[in-house]
Amino acid sequence: MKFFNALRISLLASLASFSLVSVAHADNALQMELTANKVIKSTGGKVSYLPVSTAPAGTTIQYKATYTNTINKDINDLMVTLPIPANMIFTGEAIPASAQASTDGKNYADMPLMQKVNGKLVKTPLSEYRTLRWNIKLLPAMKSAAVALNTTVN
Incomplete structure (x- = not known):
């Protein structure tokens, strides 16, 4: 149940988490689809x-979010975010790795x-990424573009 609630929270947050820097578009110019899939690696x-x-x-x-431009104009500088439940x-x-x-x-x-930490520069633990x-x-x-991130159920 925890995972399902996290997915719902993530979906709601993701729906609200994009911005267009260049605003030469019509309402509903961008559609987003969020999926959650179990990652299975074979031997x-x-x-x-x-x-x-x-x-x-x-x-x-x-978690994979696919953004589709539904209008006949390009969209430039689209900032999208995905929360980590x-x-x-x-x-x-992260895909692409430029995140x-x-x-x-x-x-x-x-x-x-x-x-x-104690005066030394160290990597932030992945568990602190939000x-x-x-x-x-x-x-x-x-056209469409997708971004994705992998998580582990805690």
């Missing part, structure tokens, strides 16, 4: 994905995030 290294609504601790889940831990895998991360949902930086953000430089008219 040969092949990766497959299965839709999931519940999962035990330790399961790897990929509270009961999930980011694995460090920036945040521990507070406000301040973003390139990964890996760094912090000072949101990822991507800049889709160009989403052509009538």
Whole structure:
């Protein structure tokens, strides 16, 4: 049940988490579809994905958001974010890898995030990552772009 609630929270947050820097578009110019899939890696290294609504601790889940430009004009500089649900831990895998991360949902930086601990600069634990953000430089008219992040059920 925790996973399903996290997915619902993530979906609601994601629906509200995009912005258009260039606003030469009509209302409803962008559609977003969010999916959650269990990541299955075979012994040969092949990766497959299965839709999931519940999962035990330790399961790897990929959240994927596909953004579709529904108008006949390009959309430039589309900023999109995906939250990491509270009961999930980011694995460090983001697609595309150009994502920036945040521990507070406000301040973003390139990964890996760094912090000072006892005067030394160290990597921020992945368990502290709360949101990822991507800049889709160009989403052509009538085309789609996808972003994704992998998490582990805590």
